Amino acid sequence: MQKTKRLLAIETIISEEKISTQEELLRKLKGKGISCTQATLSRNLRQLGVGRIPNGIGGYKYSLPEKIRxxxxxxxxxxxxxxxxxxxxxxxxxxxxxxxxxxxxxxxxxxxxxxxxxxxxxxxxxxxxxxxxxxxxxxxxxxxxxxxxxxxxxxxxxx
Amino acid sequence: MQKTKRLLAIETIISEEKISTQEELLRKLKGKGISCTQATLSRNLRQLGVGRIPNGIGGYKYSLPEKIRxxxxxxxxxxxxxxxxxxxxxxxxxxxxxxxxxxxxxxxxxxxxxxxxxxxxxxxxxxxxxxxxxxxxxxxxxxxxxxxxxxxxxxxxxx
DNA sequence: AAAATAAATGCATAAATATGCAAAAAACAA
DNA sequence: TTGTTTTTTGCATATTTATGCATTTATTTT
Incomplete structure (x- = not known):
């Protein structure tokens, strides 16, 4: 199944870099050979508890749930x-x-x-x-x- | 100035109830006699560092930044x-x-x-x-x- | 006070995100 | 295996959120 690998990759990418849109994350995933649509990503992010918070400099970033961070x-x-x-x-x-x-x-x-x-x-x-x-x-x-x-x-x- | 009062009210409302969209927050504010547009709310939420995170039951909620929570x-x-x-x-x-x-x-x-x-x-x-x-x-x-x-x-x- | 500058806001709309529904894939049962 | 049920996914689109720009409101300067 593709999903598990994708969820892992999402957690890893988000914990390592500042991602500010789902489209951007989509591209990073593609770079790792994992591809899906924005719709799927949206669902996955919700499942993982990933939030979108202001980054303090006028933008936003995705962030793992607190228990993980x-x-x-x-x-x-x-x-x-x-x-x-x-x-x-x-x-x-x-x-x-x-x-x-x-x-x-x-x-x-x-x-x-x-x-x-x-x-x-x-x-x-x-x-x-x-x-x-x-x-x-x-x-x-x-x-x-x-x-x-x-x-x-x-x-x-x-x- | 209207802004200060609004920011306070936003923090209070968010810390007390589960808000899941800006429109919803807009209505709560109106209930307290504070009105503005969704655009202003979006800007205010960013300024306050308020994030939007999955609520665990298929929806989302706005959440104060960690230092406050x-x-x-x-x-x-x-x-x-x-x-x-x-x-x-x-x-x-x-x-x-x-x-x-x-x-x-x-x-x-x-x-x-x-x-x-x-x-x-x-x-x-x-x-x-x-x-x-x-x-x-x-x-x-x-x-x-x-x-x-x-x-x-x-x-x-x-x- | 008047002029100049900066901050806040609304409007319209662009950008981003979520979701209903149907199709495909996967897991399960007989 | 074959049929049945559940899960995952994409597509199209609705919903939600962000933002450029013009205007108003507040603040500062002269």
Missing amino acids: SSEKSPLRLNIVPVIQDIVEANGLMVIKTIPGNASNTAFFIDGTARYEIAGTIAGDDTILVIPRDGVTIQQVHTCLEIILPGIHEQIKKK | SSEKSPLRLNIVPVIQDIVEANGLMVIKTIPGNASNTAFFIDGTARYEIAGTIAGDDTILVIPRDGVTIQQVHTCLEIILPGIHEQIKKK
């Missing part, structure tokens, strides 16, 4: 990054290893971001199973992680 | 309400009395809400001078306070 400056985030030890894949699922006792916090944080691509998480003591939404690839989940926890992959490589 | 659930707010001792008026200005040592915190909170009707504040140890924006009445500042610190007047009466 706020995760980017959450003080929790700063605590999360250092406890992640490794990220591996298994069977279309993603497994995140943390230092002992921290899986639950971390999973809670991930859930809180409410990213479309993550259907849910299950946490033990030091291991989190991240279940991607149907049709979402591991690569896409990696991209998503990098958005909600900037620098995370970089940080793991060093270990 | 967030003051409503700020943990700070809960600490602020109990320290306010009295609110009196003098000379078109408003004077807020707090318990000793708390004027500065409280003024900081009020500033943070960035309400249009308040031009600024000056705080001593237990006294805050609230300076209304030009054209704003004390009554309007009271209404504003009630919005950013719900229950505040009620609470003072009891003292």
